[in-house]
Amino acid sequence: MVNLVEIRDLKVEATTDSGRRVEIINGVSFDIAEGEIVALIGESGSGKTTIALTLMGHARPGCRISGGSVSVAGKDMVTLSEKQRARVRGTEVTYVPQSAAAAFNPAATIMDQVIEVTRIHGLMSADEARLRAVELFRALSLPEPETIGTRYPHQVSGGQLQRLSAAMALIGDPKLVIFDEPTTALDVTTQIEVLRAFKSVMKKGGIAGVYVSHDLAVVAQIADRIVVLKGGETKEIGTTKEILDGAKHPYTRELLAAFEPKPRGAAGAAESGPAPLLEIENLVAGYGQAQADGLPLVRAVEHVSLKVEKGRNLGIIGESGCGKSTLARTIAGILPAAVGTIVFDGKELGRSAHARSRDELREMQIVFQYADTALNPAKSVEEILARPLAFYHGMNAKARSARIDELLDMVRLPRNLRHRRPGELSGGQKQRVNFARALAAEPKLILCDEITSALDTVVAAAVIDLLKELQRELGLSYIFISHDLSVVEAICDEIVVMYGGRKVEEITPAKVKTPQHPYSQLLFSSVPRLDPTWLDGLEQDPELVRAYCRR
Amino acid sequence: MTMTSSETKSDRISGTRLGYRFNIIGMVGLSVILLWVLIAIFAPLIIPYPVGEIVDLDYFGPMSRDFWLGSDYLGRDMLSRILMGARYTVGISLAAVTIACFSGVMLGMIAAVAGGWLDTVLSRFLDALSSIPSKLFGLVIVAAVGSSIPVLILTLSVIYIPGAYRFARALAVNINAMDFITVARIRGESTLYLIRSEILPNIVGPVLADLGIRFVFIVLLLSGLSFLGLGVQPPYADWGALVRENIGGLPFGAPAVMAPSFAIASLTISVNLLIDNLPKKIRDRSE
Numbered sequence: 001m002v003n004l005v006e007i008r009d010l011k012v013e014a015t016t017d018s019g020r021r022v023e024i025i026n027g028v029s030f031d032i033a034e035g036e037i038v039a040l041i042g043e044s045g046s047g048k049t050t051i052a053l054t055l056m057g058h059a060r061p062g063c064r065i066s067g068g069s070v071s072v073a074g075k076d077m078v079t080l081s082e083k084q085r086a087r088v089r090g091t092e093v094t095y096v097p098q099s100a101a102a103a104f105n106p107a108a109t110i111m112d113q114v115i116e117v118t119r120i121h122g123l124m125s126a127d128e129a130r131l132r133a134v135e136l137f138r139a140l141s142l143p144e145p146e147t148i149g150t151r152y153p154h155q156v157s158g159g160q161l162q163r164l165s166a167a168m169a170l171i172g173d174p175k176l177v178i179f180d181e182p183t184t185a186l187d188v189t190t191q192i193e194v195l196r197a198f199k200s201v202m203k204k205g206g207i208a209g210v211y212v213s214h215d216l217a218v219v220a221q222i223a224d225r226i227v228v229l230k231g232g233e234t235k236e237i238g239t240t241k242e243i244l245d246g247a248k249h250p251y252t253r254e255l256l257a258a259f260e261p262k263p264r265g266a267a268g269a270a271e272s273g274p275a276p277l278l279e280i281e282n283l284v285a286g287y288g289q290a291q292a293d294g295l296p297l298v299r300a301v302e303h304v305s306l307k308v309e310k311g312r313n314l315g316i317i318g319e320s321g322c323g324k325s326t327l328a329r330t331i332a333g334i335l336p337a338a339v340g341t342i343v344f345d346g347k348e349l350g351r352s353a354h355a356r357s358r359d360e361l362r363e364m365q366i367v368f369q370y371a372d373t374a375l376n377p378a379k380s381v382e383e384i385l386a387r388p389l390a391f392y393h394g395m396n397a398k399a400r401s402a403r404i405d406e407l408l409d410m411v412r413l414p415r416n417l418r419h420r421r422p423g424e425l426s427g428g429q430k431q432r433v434n435f436a437r438a439l440a441a442e443p444k445l446i447l448c449d450e451i452t453s454a455l456d457t458v459v460a461a462a463v464i465d466l467l468k469e470l471q472r473e474l475g476l477s478y479i480f481i482s483h484d485l486s487v488v489e490a491i492c493d494e495i496v497v498m499y500g501g502r503k504v505e506e507i508t509p510a511k512v513k514t515p516q517h518p519y520s521q522l523l524f525s526s527v528p529r530l531d532p533t534w535l536d537g538l539e540q541d542p543e544l545v546r547a548y549c550r551r
Numbered sequence: 552m553t554m555t556s557s558e559t560k561s562d563r564i565s566g567t568r569l570g571y572r573f574n575i576i577g578m579v580g581l582s583v584i585l586l587w588v589l590i591a592i593f594a595p596l597i598i599p600y601p602v603g604e605i606v607d608l609d610y611f612g613p614m615s616r617d618f619w620l621g622s623d624y625l626g627r628d629m630l631s632r633i634l635m636g637a638r639y640t641v642g643i644s645l646a647a648v649t650i651a652c653f654s655g656v657m658l659g660m661i662a663a664v665a666g667g668w669l670d671t672v673l674s675r676f677l678d679a680l681s682s683i684p685s686k687l688f689g690l691v692i693v694a695a696v697g698s699s700i701p702v703l704i705l706t707l708s709v710i711y712i713p714g715a716y717r718f719a720r721a722l723a724v725n726i727n728a729m730d731f732i733t734v735a736r737i738r739g740e741s742t743l744y745l746i747r748s749e750i751l752p753n754i755v756g757p758v759l760a761d762l763g764i765r766f767v768f769i770v771l772l773l774s775g776l777s778f779l780g781l782g783v784q785p786p787y788a789d790w791g792a793l794v795r796e797n798i799g800g801l802p803f804g805a806p807a808v809m810a811p812s813f814a815i816a817s818l819t820i821s822v823n824l825l826i827d828n829l830p831k832k833i834r835d836r837s838e
Contacts, residue, residue, distance in 0.1 A: 332737055353737045361739045374730035378752030387748075391738060437734070 004073060004175055004208050005032035005055065011067035012050055012059060012232075024050055024063060026232045032176070035206040039219040039240075041255070042229035043456035044427060048212045051229070052178045054078075055210060056093050057085040073175055090117045094169035098181040100161040104153035110164055111149030117172045129171065136167040139204065140197040159190035163197050170201065177202070179211045183218060187319035187483060188526040189548070195221055195535060214456045216255055217528035220244060221535040228252045240532050258461035259486070259530055275346050277477050278308040278331070278364075278445055283340035285330040295338050300326035302501040303340075308445065313471070313478040315492030317485060317523070323501035324481045325369075328447045331479070332366045345444060362392045365438035369450035371430035375422035381408075381433050382418040388440040407436040410473075412466060428459035432466070439470070445477045452487055464490050485527045497523065499548065519548050577828030583821035591637040598631035603786030611797070611805035621806035623797050627786075629807050632793060633814055639782075639789035641818065643700060643773055647707035648766040654708065655715025656758055660746040662716075663723035664732075674720070681713035685772060686779070693781040703782060707769050718761050722754040763826035767819045774815075790815045 012025035025047045032038045040048040053059065054070050057077035070077045073092055077085065089095075094117075097103045104113060114136075115129035124132070130149070137145035140163040153161060162182050169177050179198070183191040199222050202209050213219050219226060219240070226243045228236040228251065236249040247253045283304045288297030300323040308314045316324045329335040331342060333353030342349045344364060350356045368374040375384055385404045389395045395403060408415050411432040422430055431451055438446050448467070452460035468491060470476060482488050488495055489509045497505040497520045505517040515521050522544050528534065590597070600606045607622035614621050620629035658677070662670040692706045726732065727750065735749050774791015776782040783789045788796065793811035800808045 334733055334737055353739070356739075358739050361737060366734070366737065368730045368734070370730060374734055376731045376749055376753070379748075387735075388738060391740070441738075 003031040004034045004036075005210075006071045007031070007051070007054075007068070008071075009068040010051065010054060010065070010070060012047070012054065012063055013066045014063045023066075024232050025054075027068070028229070028232070028234050029068075030227050030234065030237055032208050032210065034175075035208055036225065037202060037209040037211055037223045039211040039213060039223035039226045040229060041213060041216060041219055041226055042235075043214060043458060045231075046229040047232040048214075048229050049180055050232075052180060052210050052212050055176065055178060056089050056095065087121070090174075091121050091123070091172045092174055093176045093178065094172060094174040095178045096162075096166050096169045096180065096182050099185055100165040100182075101153065101158060103165055104161065106153050108152075109149065110151055110153060110156070113153075114149065114164065114168045114171060117168065121172060123172060132171055133167060136170055136201075137164075139201050140164075140167055141193070142167075142197075157190070159186055159194050162186065162194050166198060166201070170205070170207070174207065176208045176210065179209060179213075181213050184213070184215070188485075188528070189319060189522060189545075191218070191528070192526050192535070192538065192540075198222060199535070215528070216244075216259060216457065217530050217534075220530055220532045221528060228255070244530055244532065254458055256530070258457040275343075276307045277310045277345055278479075279343040280304065280306050280331065281341045281343070283327070283330060283337050283342070285326055285335055285337045285340075287335075290338070299338075300501050301330060301337075304498075304501075304503050306496055306503065306506070308477055308479060309493075310444075311471070311475055311477055312493040313480055313491055315488035315495040316479065316481045316498060317483065317488050317495060318498035319483060319523070322498045324498050325449055326501075327498070328366060328449045328479065328481055332364065332447055333361075334366075358392065362388075362441045363444045364447065365441050365443040365445075366447040366449065367431075367434050367438050367451050369453055371427060371434045371451075371454065372422070374434050375430060377422050380419055380421055381425075384422075384433065385418075385436055385440055388437060392441050403440070407440055410439060410470065411436045427455055428463065431455060431463060435463075435466075439474075443476065445479065447479045447481070449481045450483070453482065453484065460487065467491060485524060518544050522548055571830045573830035574828050576824050577830065580821040580824030580826075580828065583817055584825060587637055587641050587818055587821075590634055591641045594634045594638055598628075598634050600628040600631045602631055602635045603627070611800040611803050611807055614806050620810045623793075623807045624799055629793075629810055632788060633790065633811055636788055636790045636793055636811065637814070639700075639787065640770060640773065640791070640815070643704055643707070643783075643789065644766060644769045646704045647769050647773075648711070648762060650704065650708035651711035651769070652715045652758065652762045652765060655712045655717075656719040656751075656754075657746070658712070659716045659719030659721075660723045660750050660754075661742065663720050663727045664742050664745050664750065670720075673716070677713040677716050680709070681717075685710045686775060689772075689776050689781055690779065693776075698781055698784055700783075703773070703776070706776075707772060710772065711765055711769060715761065715765065719754065719758060722757055723750050726750050726753045759826050759829065763823040766822050770815060770819055 008029050010025055010028045011023060013021050013023050015021055028047075028051060030038070040051060042048050050060070050063065054065055055072060055077065057070070057080055059065050065078050068078070072088070075088065077088070080088070104110070111130060111133060114133045115126060118124050118129040119126065123129070133149060134145050137148055142148055142160055142163055148156065148160075148164075156164065166177075166182070182198070183194050186194060195218065211219060211223055223240050225237065225239050227234055228243070228249065230251050235251045236243065236247065243252060244256070247256055283301055284295060284299060285301045286296035286299035290296055304327060306314065316327065318324050326335060330337045333349070333351065333356055336352035342351070344360065347360070349360055353361060382404055385407055386400045389400045389403055404418060405415050408418065413429060413432050413436070417425070417429070422433070425433065431454075435451070452463055455463060464487060467478065471478065478491065480488055480492055492509060495507050495509060496503050497507070497515070497517065499519045505515060505520045507515060507520070515524055522540060525538070525540060605626045606628050607618055607626035610622065610624050610626045612618055612622035612626065618628050618630065620633065623629055623632065658673055662673045688710060689706050692702065696702055723746075732745065732749055735745055770791065773782055773789055774795065777789055777792035778795045783792060790811040794808060794815070797805065797807040797811070
């Protein structure tokens with residue numbers, strides 16, 4: 001049988017601002033059979049999205065397909081004219097973007113946007129298209145399939161919007177659907193529902209798919225075959241089972257190894273020190289005008305109390321919107337608490353950063369999720385790291401320079417990186433610089449706000465290892481905020497589960513398998529495993545799901 | 552500031568070897584500006600005739616060996632008047648645009664970083680200021696304190712501060728929302744450090760482009776004020792006033808009206824060319 005897609009020796013190149021040409025994709029070849037789902041997996045910058053886009057004959061601005069062929073259903077997308085490509089897009093090949101929220105027009109109803117494809121290509125009448133759309137909504141298990149189309153994009157949840165964008169892709173009866181990291185931005189509890197919907201629709205319709213992701217566990221649930229990419233080259237191609245059980249290429253093994261939870265060596269019993277490093281009592285914080293009772297209008301953190309012992313780590317876990325980042329910001333004094341006390345190292349801290357002394361600020365540092373926005377793009381790495389040294393420790397230029405070398409060594413960055421600006425670093429490197437800046441202050445406690453979420457599994461695992469090592473050397477404590485249980489499990493001595501601004505449970509990693517609170521149970525059972533049968537075998541109490549998921 | 556800005560630019564050129572790239576258009580712009588600055592400084596030494604003296608027998612005289620750019624409506628030497636006019640146009644406009652942009656951008660950044668009541672008070676005050684028609688405002692000031700060069704410079708700056716403020720505040724508010732500002736804030740940094748080291752480097756490009764446009768506006772407004780008799784007082788004249796007083800020569804194609812127009816054009820275009828083509832640090836270094 002002839003394959004639906006045949007990619008042969010594909011090359012894509014880009015031109016840099018200095019006129020240099022860079023090969024992004026370097027001779028990639030693979031096939032996709034009818035009705036087969038192939039996953040493209042690799043770290044960011046490995047070219048997985050670039051390859052997926054060539055299936056529609058598209059290259060991003062500044063890039064061009066410089067060699068090879070991409071044959072989809074017998075047509076070579078490389079040689080087609082733009083007009084012919086437009087005819088293929090939406091009918092034979094369709095695309096589900098990473099961020100559905102950005103892909104929908106906020107000013108038009110969902111139904112109008114879903115059936116737009118049929119109107120553009122003249123596939124069917126508007127009434128037929130609407131009926132077909134409702135069928136798809138039902139197949140994707142969306143709530144109220146009859147009327148959801150009349151709503152606007154902001155009136156549905158993120159998970160629903162992602163499924164609606166799949167409906168938009170499927171309405172033209174495509175032979176091939178490209179999923180570009182469709183669940184990366186979703187919470188684990190939501191991700192399950194979306195994955196299930198995608199899988200059943202694709203299987204029922206016998207549609208072939210390309211699933212782009214960096215999350216091996218997600219891919220294991222949905223893909224028939226996996227293509228492992230690195231640096232624009234295929235490293236390994238095999239069925240999902242082959243890749244998971246008998247990976248041959250060292251990079252694939254590295255990817256798999258990054259998944260194995262590496263539990264933290266039991267950090268001896270809590271030192272029975274005189275006082276904990278950080279103790280928070282009954283904290284309330286939020287946004288908006290203060291009400292008559294002195295509380296903010298929208299309370300993101302409600303009556304949270306927790307404790308961090310010296311040299312031990314606390315994990316805070318929960319879905320987006322549960323108040324975990326707000327909690328970190330409140331502890332750091334960025335958002336002053338409305339009620340409650342923060343006692344750090346025996347002293348009560350002011351609620352806002354303004355009210356704290358320079359030393360108090362120095363001893364507690366925060367590292368943000370997005371390394372891109374946390375580093376000033378106009379400054380070099382050297383300048384970024386030098387500032388806390390001069391500011392807190394009053395070092396002269398020579399001492400600073402020596403210390404910057406030490407800091408770069410500590411976070412495993414080459415020393416010659418110091419002259420670069422953040423824009424010239426990779427995501428993992430930026431996060432390390434970010435971390436080095438926190439270390440420069442010589443803190444006792446570092447608040448890590450989702451620091452690995454924007455990174456790929458391999459890079460994230462390396463960052464986690466680095467944190468552990470630094471802790472051994474420098475005796476730091478971390479508060480580690482994440483929505484990713486495996487990350488928290490790997491580094492924390494205690495885990496706090498948050499839901500709706502409240503602390504629902506406090507557990508230790510040893511007992512993670514047996515959480516008590518129903519929300520914790522739901523959350524922990526929703527984390528994808530590297531087992532291809534996990535999704536199909538997963539059973540969750542529908543009662544629970546209804547209570548805690550805003551699907 | 553006018554001098555220092557041209558100085559920093561000139562040592563950036565010498566920095567071409569130090570990893571800066573400065574393209575030819577930018578260099579042309581810079582040379583023209585430097586030329587006019589030098590003329591403005593040394594004008595009294597190089598003018599062939601006194602500015603106020605009627606030296607030609609004819610009015611609107613053509614270009615000749617004695618009068619390189621012809622003579623004006625009274626028979627005064629045009630070349631001398633333009634060279635002297637450079638002092639007013641280049642000096643007053645550059646001084647005014649520098650003051651306006653410096654104060655506007657500083658206030659804008661302070662308002663964005665400080666927020667709260669300071670932001671509200673500053674914004675509303677400057678909004679109120681920008682609601683006064685600029686020519687009328689100039690008229691009132693000059694009527695109240697009389698026309699002198701410092702008064703002109705200050706009046707022109709005050710008129711253009713609200714625009715620069717709005718522009719800088721809009722840019723700074725965006726930068727202020729970034730995490731690296733939050734990091735600097737909870738490090739305990741002062742407002743001055745925040746605006747100087749964290750915000751300014753990120754908005755300096757658009758701010759300079761804005762300065763270029765504002766410079767052109769100020770040259771034009773200065774000419775307008777001179778037209779109303781509020782600007783530079785006779786017998787001296789800035790370039791805008793030269794165009795206006797010789798406008799009667801236009802039907803005769805007199806050089807007296809063309810030459811100052813070309814002078815204005817050369818200066819304003821050069822400023823914009825320079826600002827669009829400032830020396831850039833070469834990013835793609837292969838170390």
